[in-house]
Amino acid sequence: MEVTYDKYSLMIDGKRVFIKSGAFHYFRTPGEKMARDRFQKMKSGGYNTVDLYFNWNYHSKKQGEYDFSGIKDVRKVLQAAKDTGLFVIARPGPFINAEVNAGGLPFWLLNDKDVIPRNRVGTEYRYSPKYMEYIKEWYDQIIPIIKEFDNVILFQIENEYATDTMEEDYMRQLYKMARERGITCPIFHNDAYFAGLWADCVDIYALDLYPFINPNQNWKQDNFCFDTLDNVEDIFRSSKQDSPPFIAEMQSGWFDKWDGMGYKYLRDTLGDEHINIMTKTALSQGVTLFNHYMAVGGTNWDDLACDEVYTSYEFCAPIDEFGVMQSNYFKAKEINYFFDSFDLTCTEPKEFDFFQENIYLKLRHDNINDCDWLFIRNMNPNDTEINLPFEKSVTLKPYDMKICPLNLKLYGCEIEFSDAEIFARLKNETTETIFFIAGKNANLHIKDRCTISGNRKDFDNYTFEQNGKTTRIVFLTKETSDKTWFLKDKLIFNADYVLPNSAVALEKNTEIAYYDIKYGFSKKNYLVNEFNKDYKKPKRMKISNVQFSSPEIDVDYDYSDWTSLDTTGCTLNDEFVWYKSKIPDYLTEITLSARHLFAVYINGKEVLNRNSYKIEKLQEVPETISIPLDKKNLNKPFNELTILVQNLGFDKGFSGDANSPRGLVLFETTPSIPVEFRVKEKLSIERGDKRESDNPYLTRITVDFDLDLKENVFCAHYISFEDFRCRRATIFLNGVKIGRYIKRTHVQDKFYLINEFLKPHNTLEIVVWEKDRNVKSSWGFKFDMKNVKILLGTFKKYQLFK
Amino acid sequence: MVVVPEFLIKRIYQKGSLKKLDEGASVVLKNVLGPGFISGFNYVKINDTVYESKDVKFITNGQEISGTEVSEANPIAFRLGQSGTLVMSGKSSVVDGANKIFIEAMNPEAGKVCLSVEDIV
Numbered sequence: 001m002e003v004t005y006d007k008y009s010l011m012i013d014g015k016r017v018f019i020k021s022g023a024f025h026y027f028r029t030p031g032e033k034m035a036r037d038r039f040q041k042m043k044s045g046g047y048n049t050v051d052l053y054f055n056w057n058y059h060s061k062k063q064g065e066y067d068f069s070g071i072k073d074v075r076k077v078l079q080a081a082k083d084t085g086l087f088v089i090a091r092p093g094p095f096i097n098a099e100v101n102a103g104g105l106p107f108w109l110l111n112d113k114d115v116i117p118r119n120r121v122g123t124e125y126r127y128s129p130k131y132m133e134y135i136k137e138w139y140d141q142i143i144p145i146i147k148e149f150d151n152v153i154l155f156q157i158e159n160e161y162a163t164d165t166m167e168e169d170y171m172r173q174l175y176k177m178a179r180e181r182g183i184t185c186p187i188f189h190n191d192a193y194f195a196g197l198w199a200d201c202v203d204i205y206a207l208d209l210y211p212f213i214n215p216n217q218n219w220k221q222d223n224f225c226f227d228t229l230d231n232v233e234d235i236f237r238s239s240k241q242d243s244p245p246f247i248a249e250m251q252s253g254w255f256d257k258w259d260g261m262g263y264k265y266l267r268d269t270l271g272d273e274h275i276n277i278m279t280k281t282a283l284s285q286g287v288t289l290f291n292h293y294m295a296v297g298g299t300n301w302d303d304l305a306c307d308e309v310y311t312s313y314e315f316c317a318p319i320d321e322f323g324v325m326q327s328n329y330f331k332a333k334e335i336n337y338f339f340d341s342f343d344l345t346c347t348e349p350k351e352f353d354f355f356q357e358n359i360y361l362k363l364r365h366d367n368i369n370d371c372d373w374l375f376i377r378n379m380n381p382n383d384t385e386i387n388l389p390f391e392k393s394v395t396l397k398p399y400d401m402k403i404c405p406l407n408l409k410l411y412g413c414e415i416e417f418s419d420a421e422i423f424a425r426l427k428n429e430t431t432e433t434i435f436f437i438a439g440k441n442a443n444l445h446i447k448d449r450c451t452i453s454g455n456r457k458d459f460d461n462y463t464f465e466q467n468g469k470t471t472r473i474v475f476l477t478k479e480t481s482d483k484t485w486f487l488k489d490k491l492i493f494n495a496d497y498v499l500p501n502s503a504v505a506l507e508k509n510t511e512i513a514y515y516d517i518k519y520g521f522s523k524k525n526y527l528v529n530e531f532n533k534d535y536k537k538p539k540r541m542k543i544s545n546v547q548f549s550s551p552e553i554d555v556d557y558d559y560s561d562w563t564s565l566d567t568t569g570c571t572l573n574d575e576f577v578w579y580k581s582k583i584p585d586y587l588t589e590i591t592l593s594a595r596h597l598f599a600v601y602i603n604g605k606e607v608l609n610r611n612s613y614k615i616e617k618l619q620e621v622p623e624t625i626s627i628p629l630d631k632k633n634l635n636k637p638f639n640e641l642t643i644l645v646q647n648l649g650f651d652k653g654f655s656g657d658a659n660s661p662r663g664l665v666l667f668e669t670t671p672s673i674p675v676e677f678r679v680k681e682k683l684s685i686e687r688g689d690k691r692e693s694d695n696p697y698l699t700r701i702t703v704d705f706d707l708d709l710k711e712n713v714f715c716a717h718y719i720s721f722e723d724f725r726c727r728r729a730t731i732f733l734n735g736v737k738i739g740r741y742i743k744r745t746h747v748q749d750k751f752y753l754i755n756e757f758l759k760p761h762n763t764l765e766i767v768v769w770e771k772d773r774n775v776k777s778s779w780g781f782k783f784d785m786k787n788v789k790i791l792l793g794t795f796k797k798y799q800l801f802k
Numbered sequence: 803m804v805v806v807p808e809f810l811i812k813r814i815y816q817k818g819s820l821k822k823l824d825e826g827a828s829v830v831l832k833n834v835l836g837p838g839f840i841s842g843f844n845y846v847k848i849n850d851t852v853y854e855s856k857d858v859k860f861i862t863n864g865q866e867i868s869g870t871e872v873s874e875a876n877p878i879a880f881r882l883g884q885s886g887t888l889v890m891s892g893k894s895s896v897v898d899g900a901n902k903i904f905i906e907a908m909n910p911e912a913g914k915v916c917l918s919v920e921d922i923v
Contacts, residue, residue, distance in 0.1 A: 123807045164808040193810055194836060211837070214910045227837040227882035619913060 001150040003185045005204060009244045009288040009345035010186075012087070012153060016345040016368075018288050019153070020336050021049035021089055022295020023249070025098060027058045028313055029298045031756035032076040034323070037714070038296045039084040040499045041319050044485060045329055046336020049153070050081050051248075051291045054092035054146075056138050057106045058304070063134070066141045071756060074142075078149045084500060088149065089248075089291060091156040092142045094118075094135045094174075095653060099255055099309045103159075103653030107573035109134055110650070117653065118161065119170045125163035127170070136177060143181040154289075155183045156248065160192035160208060171201040190248035194228055196239030205240035206248035207232075208293075209282075212274065213254060215261050219274065220399055223358065223379040226281060230360060233285040233349065245287040251278055252292035252328065253316030255309055258613065258648070262747045263314045270316055272331040273399040277377060279335050280401045284362035284375035288345050292332065297321035299752050301738045303575050306652035307596065307613065307620070311739040312748050321752055322716035324796045325497060330482040334423060334437070337486045338403065341425035341434070343368045352389070359386055363406075372406040376419075383441075394419045395441040407447075410434070412464035412471030414447040420454035423476060424486045428517050433472040435491070437481050444473070490516040496798055505714060505798035528799045538720060538793035541703045541764070546785045548778070549767060550698035551684055551691045552578050553642050555604045562678035573650075574681035575730075575737075577663045579643040581677045585634040590641075593624040593666035597646040597728065597742075599769070602633045604640070604695050606772035611744060613648055620651070624666060641675075644698075646728075646769075648740075683767055685732065696770070696778045699785050703764040705792060714798045717753040719764065722789035727774070732765040733757050750793070766790070810835060811917050816885070820901055820921040826853075826891035829903060829921070833884050839877035842908030843869040846888065849902055851895035862886030877910060896923055 002013055009016045022042050026035055039050060054074065059066050068074055081088050095118050096104035105117055109131075116128035146152055157174035175187055186203040199205040209232070211225035219225050228235070236245040252275050256263050275292070282290050297317040300309060314321040318329030347364040350372060354361050360377035378384045378396035386394045396402065405422065408415040411432050420442035423435040436444065442454030452462060456475035464471045476484060484491055485498035492498045493513040497505045504512055506528050514522045551557055559580045583590070583602075592600070596613035599606055612623045633639070647662040667675060684691070685700060707717070719731070721741070731739035731751055739751040753762075768785065775781045819830035827848050843860065846853045858869035862884060872878055880886070888905070895901075905917040 123805055162807040162810070166807075166809065193806065195810055214839075216910070217839075222879060224837045224879065224881045231882070 003153045007242050018339050018345050019049050020047050021051050021291035022047045023051040023293045024296045025298045026077045027055045030071040034756050035077045036080045043084050043500045045333040049087040051089040053096040053098050054142050055104045057104050060106045063108045082151045087151050087153045089154045090146045090152050095159050097159050097652050099306050101306050102650035120163050123164045125165050125167050139177050147182050155187050171198050194235050199239040204243040206246040208249035210251045229281050246289035249293040250290045257308050258745050267316045272327050275328045276331050277401050305649045307649040310748050322795050337424045338422050371408040374404040377401040392417050410471040411469035412466050416445040416447040418444040420444045423481050426517050431470045435474050438475040438477050503800045503802045505800050535794050538791035541790045541792050544704050545702040547700050548693045548696045549700040551693040553601045553695045554693050559678050562680045565677045565679045576683050577645050578680045579677045581641045581675050582638045583641050587629050587669050589628050589670035591626040591668045594645045594664045595662045596648045599644050601642040609771045696775050696781050699768045701766045705762050712800045716795040718750040718793050720750045720791045726768045728769040730767045815919045822896035827896045828889045833880045837882045840880050841874045841877040841910050844906040846890050847904040848895035851893050853890040857892045859889050860886050
């Protein structure tokens with residue numbers, strides 16, 4: 001596959017292609033089967049490309065060791081994309097951000113003091129030869145795999161990179177490394193500052209655009225957030241003349257944080273309007289390559305998350321974390337289908353004199369279809385009539401945007417102007433059928449013939465003929481268009497979704513209609529008779545066992561085989577790290593700082609339990625705490641000290657402090673004495689130690705449950721807690737860590753049971769880490785835990801008919 | 803948090819805009835980076851003279867806003883292409899010739915934003 005480009009678009013094997021891409025994180029949606037499911041849904045929604053970050057840290061736990069097996073087999077992910085008919089944008093970093101732990105840099109790299117990650121400290125450039133050597137190691141592993149797939153059309157180096165002095169060595173070397181290893185497609189970088197950065201170091205200049213990144217902002221009211229997007233063509237043209245406008249990350253959602261507002265709030269805030277405005281405005285600016293970031297939400301299972309984000313990385317993406325299509329998916333589908341219907345890969349801006357308050361208007365001439373396209377956006381909070389200079393008017397709903405054809409020549413007629421939007425077109429040599437979305441105030445003006453009101457019912461249609469050719473115009477309501485699927489040569493109506501192989505997914509008994517040019521409409525009934533009607537109602541799960549599970553805290557626990565640690569800095573990077581030592585009875589105080597959540601136990605009793613994760617003015621605030629000690633705590637000549645630290649993840653690296661320490665970062669005593677710790681990673685359950693402990697601080701609740709998993713049924717299951725008073729919990733599904741619960745945040749109450757890890761018979765283990773003051777008595781606490789309400793729910797269930 | 807490199811922040815400062823006022827100074831800022839908000843003016847330093855938030859006002863779009871009125875809860879919009887004059891009062895600071903200017907402001911997305919330039923009067 002030969003990939004070339006000019007100032008308009010990418011060309012694949014000489015043919016112009018409009019790149020409609022969406023980002024997918026294979027590490028957050030693990031396994032080939034889930035990747036295939038999500039790719040098929042992307043393809044059905046009109047995307048033709050998937051953007052893949054490759055996460056170095058996910059594959060390399062030790063220097064020189066790489067794991068591309070099982071669910072980490074990226075060949076299977078790439079093959080799934082290829083089989084689905086998607087092109088791939090490959091983004092192997094080395095740094096990827098993506099709100100993953102350490103921005104995707106491996107932990108072992110951060111522990112190497114000779115390495116300056118990303119060749120910068122803060123924004124100051126500092127070249128690190130050793131860092132560059134390690135990048136070669138990563139590229140030597142990942143590029144040969146990427147190279148096996150000829151559907152890879154673009155390759156990115158680094159990620160949103162900048163330094164104060166903008167030395168080019170690093171970027172130029174990354175470019176060279178990629179080429180030396182056989183990358184032949186165009187190479188780009190994504191400039192987060194839309195300032196033309198690195199344009200001379202790459203083939204195609206690309207930028208990232210996120211107009212809404214502050215959840216406190218009302219983007220509808222502060223609509224100037226689109227200022228950059230509204231002028232982006234100028235930025236592209238002034239940055240690089242000969243490459244096509246490419247938005248490497250175009251906002252289609254946003255991530256939520258610990259202490260955030262929750263994904264429901266973000267989804268409601270963005271609505272469908274945001275993705276509609278983003279995508280159509282980009283097109284109005286001549287963009288012919290876009291990448292919706294994200295197209296598919298994911299889950300921060302295991303230790304994937306950076307410290308900012310919680311388990312769900314739902315991202316308000318068109319396809320959510322559970323694989324369910326959301327309303328912005330249907331908006332994206334509508335726009336993508338339009339791009340499939342008319343080739344807009346070669347357009348020019350056209351001067352247009354117009355001003356109306358809060359109305360954005362742009363006109364482009366289409367060199368391929370020899371017509372114009374008018375892009376109109378209403379940012380007023382009410383329906384607004386817009387009087388156009390060519391004696392037509394359009395009424396737009398608040399925050400709506402439309403693409404309207406002008407002088408569009410069709411087979412049987414010419415559209416002089418239409419503000420009823422085009423949904424899809426099917427055609428052969430002599431006949432075409434164009435589906436329009438009905439709209440109360442819209443009109444379709446047919447040149448020299450008539451004006452058709454867009455206030456139509458489903459399937460109202462009109463036929464026009466000229467010179468032996470026919471154009472049939474058919475209206476669909478918005479509701480019907482959402483359930484209409486465009487597959488190469490036919491449309492399928494009334495299905496919840498349709499996969500590229502024509503498999504129809506249905507939630508209930510449905511009459512499906514088909515349309516193709518040759519045979520017209522046909523119908524078929526599908527019976528969905530397997531689903532219990534109340535499957536959506538969550539069911540309380542039966543707890544099979546409750547067991548205290550922190551033997552490490554018990555007095556006389558044997559930790560002699562743990563690793564000795566002579567400094568407090570943490571070279572172990574697991575989420576949970578245990579520290580044990582002995583301290584004498586004459587100490588009056590200990591002072592410590594730990595990231596992020598921690599508890600201190602002396603002789604098996606808790607003396608402090610703290611959540612130190614605190615963000616102020618967007619920066620993590622370190623906290624140092626002193627604990628006074630007395631004879632009550634230190635009742636032996638030498639007392640057993642146990643500290644458990646839960647590290648929520650490393651900074652994703654934007655601010656360059658990715659290698660700042662985690663775990664216990666400071667420990668001092670009064671009077672000052674040296675304290676030698678022994679350390680161990682992971683909770684006992686993760687290490688296979690299932691002994692019951694004497695102390696109740698960590699308690700494991702076990703639930704066994706069965707699921708009827710069928711090949712022809714798509715299901716998305718979750719667990720939730722009801723009246724759950726515990727402060728923290730870590731959730732394991734069949735031994736895999738799938739969630740972190742922290743009550744303080746209240747942002748996530750449902751945890752996805754990731755399909756890849758589900759089996760017919762499952763074991764769910766929830767490790768509760770509780771404060772001493774909430775543990776009335778061991779017996780009473782265990783009783784409470786046995787009565788915790790854990791619910792098993794099903795978001796969606798579709799039967800697939802092939 | 804988005805860390806904006808210094809060379810980009812410097813672009814906001816309009817070279818040659820430093821003016822000596824009676825007991826004060828003024829400079830012009832123009833947003834050439836992207837649409838956003840200012841959520842605080844922490845302080846301005848010209849040569850060795852520090853102007854606290856209360857001594858600073860920002861005049862933009864015909865409105866005059868005191869530095870103390872600008873906060874996370876009450877940010878001011880600063881559109882792409884928008885200009886504003888930052889006026890510091892209460893003390894003289896500008897000298898003939900080269901002057902060192904340091905402005906520390908806050909942005910809801912980027913946190914602390916520091917601008918350090920030299921300008922000649």
